[in-house]
Amino acid sequence: MLSVKKVAQPPFTKSVLILVTALYATATLADISDALQVAQLSDGFNPEQKYMASCFACHSTGAAGAPKVGDGMAVEWEPRLEKGLDAVVANTVNGLNTMPAKGLCFDCTDDDLRAIVQYMIETSQ
Ligand code: HEC
Incomplete structure (x- = not known):
């Protein structure tokens, strides 16, 4: 930056x-x-790259009931977003059932995770 x-x-x-x-x-x-x-993100942070590295394995396939990411997948995200983006990001940071805390991205800051979540939602329209 x-x-x-x-x-x-x-x-x-x-x-x-x-x-x-x-x-x-x-x-x-x-x-x-x-x-x-x-x-406000980590130096050189790229949400798409981090998504591919940390989240893609579960979120591209829907493994263990993960909301899928990709074209036409908005329907997977709408019910989750009803509780508000902040709550969805908090669940990403803290983990939710089989969703591991920080999505296993331990060098991600909370802002980084928020950017990845926004990337996931935007690419699922
Ligand atoms: C080991 C598999 C796995 C990995 C890796 C993973 N997730 Fe998930 N994720 C899940 C599952 C399963 C759920 C659904 C949890 C539930 O609703 O019970 C989920 C749910 C979510 C949700 C929705 C939370 C909500 O409030 O409904 C978000 C956002 C999310 N993951 C983001 C991420 C991000 C960002 C990463 C990478 C940094 C990531 N996940 C990595 C399995 C994974």
């Missing part, structure tokens, strides 16, 4: 920053809040 705190930046970084700023300026409000959220 680019840090705006750096003062002396080489020209390349500067032009990347200008590009990023221009992209943000054209983004919708929802995109901006996504971008702000990404800023």
Whole structure:
């Protein structure tokens, strides 16, 4: 993630920053809040990669009754989301029945897990 705190930046970084700023300026409000959220995640964190590494094994197949992730799987998530995203994220952090705590991603922060859950929900529309 680019840090705006750096003062002396080489020209390349500067032009990347200008590009990023221009992209943000054209983004919708929802995109901006996504971008702000990404800023609180672990360095180099990529929700899709972490999902593939930690969660895919159960959530792609629905093993042990895991809600499935993928095209057209919104129906698996709607009843779970009725309790609110915060509760769903809390269940991810703490575990739920056969769902292991942190989904076995022990280097994930709570914010990282929230980002993965959002990724799972978004890719299940
Ligand atoms: C060993 C298999 C397994 C792995 C690995 C796993 N899950 Fe799950 N997950 C489950 C099962 C089973 C459930 C359903 C639990 C229930 O409702 O009883 C579940 C449920 C969930 C839910 C819904 C919680 C709710 O409140 O209804 C979320 C969100 C979730 N998992 C996220 C993740 C994330 C993120 C990862 C990876 C970091 C992950 N899971 C890894 C098996 C797994």
